[in-house]
Amino acid sequence: MGEVGTQIYDLATGCSTNGYDNRTSESVSLVANTSYNGYVSSQYYATEQISIWIDFNDNCVFESSEQVAFQSLNATYLTSFVMVIPAIGSVAKTGIHRMRASVAFYYVPDACSTSFSYGETHDYTVNILNYTPSIPTPPCTAVSVGSNGTLYAASSGITITTYTCKAYSWTSPRTGTITLTFQLHNTPSYWYIDDVSIYNKGVQMLLNGGFESGSASPGWTLSTPYGVCSTPGVINTVSPRTGLYSLQDGSTSCTADQISQSFAVIAGQTYVVSFYIKTGTTGSGISISVTLS
Ligand SMILES: [Ca+2]
Ligand SMILES: [Ca+2]
Known part of the structure; x- marks a missing residue:
């Protein structure tokens, strides 16, 4: 769930050829220095884990510093995870970037690894925003x-x-x-x-x-x-x-x-x-x- 009415709602996508699915036609807007809740399910019963990266510097590499979420999945249930978008600075950059979500069985997912036998990787598009909204004054003194x-x-x-x-x-x-x-x-x-x-x-x-x-x-x-x-x-x-x-x-x-x-x-x-x-x-x-x- 992102900003200004955007979200990626992408359930029941099935299994893709060679475990990779380019879904960059789907995009979401996210504000830097903010955390978001998401939900994911692999629809598989075994112990699996998800990692998510955003290629903030657009070098087509998902560096470990660009990881924004990691979560162990709860069998076939929808599992909630927290995605932390860093503040604009040395890592996070505003604008359009590629986001990679990778689920792996048994192994900790690696953005480009072929070391795990079972899993799947999806790429999406994110738009990182850095507006500094006016801070609302509470209706009474906090x-x-x-x-x-x-x-x-x-x-x-x-x-x-x-x-x-x-x-x-x-x-x-x-x-x-x-x-x-x-x-x-x-x-x-x-x-x-x-x-x-x-x-x-x-x-x-x-x-x-x-x-x-x-x-x-x-x-x-x-x-x-x-x-x-x-x-x-x-x-x-x-x-x-x-x-x-x-x-x-x-x-x-x-x-x-x-x-x-x-x-x-x-x-x-x-x-x-x-x-x-x-x-x-x-x-x-x-x-x-x-x-x-
Ligand atoms: Ca990168
Ligand atoms: Ca009311």
Whole structure:
């Protein structure tokens, strides 16, 4: 999934002659110094691994410094991987380049190797962008939490009965996938959440942050990690802050239920999280925890 509506969606391509398939007619735009989530499956049950390179210097060689992803595959399932595009500089260059994805059985894939017996290599086209988007100002002042993944937690004294903005500036301690999780409990009323946003520089990391698809999908996962809850979270039109929809969550008879969404992060980069919350009433049976982990 890339920028400005581009993506490479290329499943069930079958086996190609001599294990190579030139698919450079398919292209995707990616921003430098940004990480992306992708998914891959070899449709084969054995232990296999994928590597991806981008020939940033266009010398028709995929140097090890040009590797942007590596992942062991999970049998025939779609396996998610993180692709890290370096900052423009000594390695990454803007413009059109060839991207090579190579899957190998047993061996670590090598961009041009014939040493592995089973596998396949596809070439694609990427357009590396280096725009410096204006950094959006969060809707309320962001509290810096460093690399601490607990953004907000309260179990008493919660009096926010009108939509209230919360914002946090968080620096990722690692490169990979991170999950934003809201755990909610509310007796006798409901939590409402709307307009959830996470910006990395100018790039919005979340899907469906305002719930305007009318459902959790795309992006969000609703779950009950502490067992069955009464009136768990739903996306509905009862009390949106903006648009037509928000999350309404009145989970009772359980510790909490949760709604979460995962996204790709780079170590050392700062992510600005903001959201609006309110509770239908105040009282002692109301708790919330918002984490990145
Ligand atoms: Ca190269
Ligand atoms: Ca909304």
